[in-house]
Amino acid sequence: MKTKFLMGNEAIAMGALAAGVNVVSGYPGTPSTEVLETVAKNNKGDIYVEWSVNEKAAMELAAGAAYTGARTMVTMKQVGLNVASDPLMSLAYLGVKGGMVVMVADDPGPISSQTEQDTRTFAEFAKLPCFDPSSVQEAYEMIQDAFEYSEKYNTPVFFRPTTRVCHAYASIDVKDEADYKVNQPEGFVKDTSKWVIFPRTTYLAHLRMEERNTELKGIFSEYGKNQIIPSGAGSECKKGIASHGISFSYVSESLETLPQKPDVLKVATPFPFPEQLALKFLEGKDEVLCVEELDPVIEKALTYVCGKYHLPVKIRGKFTGDVVAAGENTCDSVKESIAKFLEIELPKASVDTSDMPKLPVRPPVLCAGCPHRASFYAVKQAMKGKKSLFCGDIGCYTLGNAMPLDMVDTCLCMGAGVNITQGIGHLEPDTNCFAFVGDSTFFAAAITGVVNAMYNQANMTLIVLDNSTTAMTGHQPHPGTGVRMMEFANGNRPVKPEDIANKINIEQVLRGIGLTTVETVNPLELDKAIETVARVAAEDGVKAIIFKSPCIALCKKEKVATVNKEKCVNCKKCIRELGCPALVTDEEGHVTVDVSQCTGCMLCSSVCPVDAIALK
Amino acid sequence: MNKNIVLCGVGGQGTVLASKLIAQSAMEKQIPVMSAETIGMAQKGGSVFSYLRMGDNLHTPMIPKGSADLIIGFEPAETVKMLPYLKEGGSVVVNSCATKPVTAMLSESDYEGDEMIAYLQKKVKNLTVVDCNKASVEVGSPKVVNVILLGAAIDTGELPISKEDIKKALASRLKPQLLDMNYKALDYVAMTGK
Numbered sequence: 001m002k003t004k005f006l007m008g009n010e011a012i013a014m015g016a017l018a019a020g021v022n023v024v025s026g027y028p029g030t031p032s033t034e035v036l037e038t039v040a041k042n043n044k045g046d047i048y049v050e051w052s053v054n055e056k057a058a059m060e061l062a063a064g065a066a067y068t069g070a071r072t073m074v075t076m077k078q079v080g081l082n083v084a085s086d087p088l089m090s091l092a093y094l095g096v097k098g099g100m101v102v103m104v105a106d107d108p109g110p111i112s113s114q115t116e117q118d119t120r121t122f123a124e125f126a127k128l129p130c131f132d133p134s135s136v137q138e139a140y141e142m143i144q145d146a147f148e149y150s151e152k153y154n155t156p157v158f159f160r161p162t163t164r165v166c167h168a169y170a171s172i173d174v175k176d177e178a179d180y181k182v183n184q185p186e187g188f189v190k191d192t193s194k195w196v197i198f199p200r201t202t203y204l205a206h207l208r209m210e211e212r213n214t215e216l217k218g219i220f221s222e223y224g225k226n227q228i229i230p231s232g233a234g235s236e237c238k239k240g241i242a243s244h245g246i247s248f249s250y251v252s253e254s255l256e257t258l259p260q261k262p263d264v265l266k267v268a269t270p271f272p273f274p275e276q277l278a279l280k281f282l283e284g285k286d287e288v289l290c291v292e293e294l295d296p297v298i299e300k301a302l303t304y305v306c307g308k309y310h311l312p313v314k315i316r317g318k319f320t321g322d323v324v325a326a327g328e329n330t331c332d333s334v335k336e337s338i339a340k341f342l343e344i345e346l347p348k349a350s351v352d353t354s355d356m357p358k359l360p361v362r363p364p365v366l367c368a369g370c371p372h373r374a375s376f377y378a379v380k381q382a383m384k385g386k387k388s389l390f391c392g393d394i395g396c397y398t399l400g401n402a403m404p405l406d407m408v409d410t411c412l413c414m415g416a417g418v419n420i421t422q423g424i425g426h427l428e429p430d431t432n433c434f435a436f437v438g439d440s441t442f443f444a445a446a447i448t449g450v451v452n453a454m455y456n457q458a459n460m461t462l463i464v465l466d467n468s469t470t471a472m473t474g475h476q477p478h479p480g481t482g483v484r485m486m487e488f489a490n491g492n493r494p495v496k497p498e499d500i501a502n503k504i505n506i507e508q509v510l511r512g513i514g515l516t517t518v519e520t521v522n523p524l525e526l527d528k529a530i531e532t533v534a535r536v537a538a539e540d541g542v543k544a545i546i547f548k549s550p551c552i553a554l555c556k557k558e559k560v561a562t563v564n565k566e567k568c569v570n571c572k573k574c575i576r577e578l579g580c581p582a583l584v585t586d587e588e589g590h591v592t593v594d595v596s597q598c599t600g601c602m603l604c605s606s607v608c609p610v611d612a613i614a615l616k
Numbered sequence: 617m618n619k620n621i622v623l624c625g626v627g628g629q630g631t632v633l634a635s636k637l638i639a640q641s642a643m644e645k646q647i648p649v650m651s652a653e654t655i656g657m658a659q660k661g662g663s664v665f666s667y668l669r670m671g672d673n674l675h676t677p678m679i680p681k682g683s684a685d686l687i688i689g690f691e692p693a694e695t696v697k698m699l700p701y702l703k704e705g706g707s708v709v710v711n712s713c714a715t716k717p718v719t720a721m722l723s724e725s726d727y728e729g730d731e732m733i734a735y736l737q738k739k740v741k742n743l744t745v746v747d748c749n750k751a752s753v754e755v756g757s758p759k760v761v762n763v764i765l766l767g768a769a770i771d772t773g774e775l776p777i778s779k780e781d782i783k784k785a786l787a788s789r790l791k792p793q794l795l796d797m798n799y800k801a802l803d804y805v806a807m808t809g810k
Contacts, residue, residue, distance in 0.1 A: 136650075169650065170651075171649050349681060351703075356697075362662045581661050
């Protein structure tokens with residue numbers, strides 16, 4: 001044993017290594033990304049690690065590997081699970097041979113996601129066991145348990161931390177490498193009755209799954225991480241609190257400072273629910289408050305247990321309005337809910353800040369020098385005065401919606417923009433329809449949309465914002481980069497010739513689908529970019545422009561712009577039109593360049609009507 | 617003895633590194649540490665925070681309101697925003713230089729750094745105000761703002777670690793040629809009496 005200061009996601013990765021994981025696949029997505037990256041960084045060469053093209057591919061790859069007896073882990077965020085749900089729902093019936101952990105990070109808040117879906121609910125829907133860690137240390141231990149249960153019951157299992165566990169750091173105890181489990185896969189053994197799904201196979205498997213899940217209710221009641229934390233000897237408190245995940249840590253924190261100490265039930269396996277343990281907890285209680293994030297999973301399960309066993313316990317939580325229905329919990333919101341439940345008056349805040357001055361809002365913005373700003377601006381200029389629709393997608397470029405660019409009319413989910421623009425376009429044929437998609441999203445989810453557009457003869461312009469990386473999630477490689485994950489993790493130095501992948505060329509993919517107009521332009525050459533958009537948008541049918549310029553966060557800064565005060569008329573057009581964080585006003589209200597932020601992209605110089613901005 | 621520290625600022629100011637240096641120094645002294653920070657979309661020019669908790673029986677990395685021993689503020693308005701987390705008698709170290717959001721130019725969200733500092737002076741007894749623009753020019757690089765503030769934070773006596781501990785942590789992370797400047801930054805506030 002040794003102590004290490006690890007991020008939750010790093011701890012999950014180290015736990016998977018300790019469990020002898022053989023294969024790890026995934027698709028980047030906040031807050032899940034660092035799990036796979038940490039496995040790659042600590043890979044001695046005996047683990048197969050890949051960023052797959054999307055979550056569905058990652059899930060199927062991990063399933064195939066688990067058919068051989070390998071221990072596999074597939075990582076994604078909660079919305080990624082929607083993409084991977086088709087293979088997973090069927091795999092739940094077939095099962096696996098090696099342990100397979102489906103690591104899905106949920107995002108209450110949401111802090112950087114489109115939905116507040118709860119993977120605990122998904123687990124019940126998919127009939128698969130689910131593990132829900134409450135701390136970094138517990139995540140490290142629990143992922144190892146997840147592999148054991150998965151292998152013992154030949155089923156994929158969910159492991160679902162939330163953002164505050166994924167991105168928390170803690171000094172935790174970890175195993176020495178000598179104590180890691182070593183797993184030697186047996187290999188794929190052909191057996192069509194086992195690996196080929198048919199209606200009859202499914203029917204029989206369904207019966208076995210229900211039987212197993214009933215059995216697991218009892219087994220999980222004995223699982224050490226499902227716990228009743230007693231209030232201590234002599235407590236008369238007839239109230240109890242049930243919680244899970246990071247909320248459990250808020251409950252523990254709150255109870256330290258409150259006079260009453262109710263019993264606490266911690267649910268580490270929301271599905272199958274540890275029914276016997278819950279029954280023990282409920283005995284003799286009058287009321288139980290369920291403190292949960294996202295869905296009221298425990299609240300529902302406890303209400304069910306009360307009904308089933310005729311217990312006169314009032315279950316409170318989200319359904320009863322005692323805990324807020326949406327968003328994330330905080331130490332303070334939990335303490336308030338508990339105080340209300342226990343009928344305790346909380347002391348007033350220590351520093352009175354009721355007279356706080358008005359504070360600025362800071363919505364996230366595209367970085368200074370981001371080529372997406374130029375791409376959006378070029379399209380905006382080219383389409384000025386024309387009826388146009390700009391469908392956006394998932395990535396940094398969603399930030400193109402902010403003022404003053406205001407160039408994202410729709411955004412739904414990965415790859416949706418290219419189809420949404422067709423849907424609107426078929427009903428509004430006089431509109432110039434655009435779909436913006438990033439390079440990683442193009443490969444992950446947009447290619448079939450382009451095929452659909454071609455096949456169904458849509459009128460649209462596809463704009464691929466190719467910055468040669470997956471920028472939003474922290475610069476992961478993808479099929480268009482020609483760099484695979486293990487090569488990337490080794491500092492971009494190819495270990496073996498076969499590690500170098502062929503770059504998949506977006507222009508060739510589009511031409512392969514049948515597009516005849518595919519133009520590649522550097523968006524920072526603004527005049528040429530505007531001219532190209534105007535010309536291409538005027539054509540009928542499906543056509544594409546690839547705006548190619550690397551992510552500024554990966555470029556070495558060489559020069560900065562400077563404002564010539566004598567030429568500048570302080571019209572502020574640069575600031576008003578571009579919203580670049582490097583363009584600011586000085587104390588006298590004059591436009592100036594924040595040299596710490598400027599990257600010398602010179603887009604502002606292209607916009608300046610009096611030619612007052614030049615390279616320094 | 618448990619300590620709760622809030623670091624806050626705007627994405628890109630180096631709050632995360634400052635938090636890591638404190639955590640690393642505490643770990644070296646066998647003090648258990650938990651922390652949490654902003655990661656992802658909000659990093660791009662948005663408000664960022666980092667919570668640090670040190671000591672025994674830590675439950676959660678998140679800090680409840682009214683319980684921070686120390687706030688290290690990299691930006692005046694962001695520091696005012698986090699003031700509800702300060703406990704009675706806690707200390708605040710703040711950079712007096714405002715980083716205005718891009719939107720301030722385009723909307724009504726403009727503000728003055730001085731107004732924020734005046735508010736802090738009214739509310740916080742143990743307040744250290746550092747003009748980090750001036751300080752970083754004197755030290756020689758805009759990249760040492762986090763270390764300047766960290767030095768001032770240690771001077772408050774709220775942290776269970778010394779400047780020597782931070783120096784060790786810096787030495788393990790930075791290139792040798794950058795160390796002298798960072799050591800100078802660490803002592804800047806104590807030396808100039810700001």
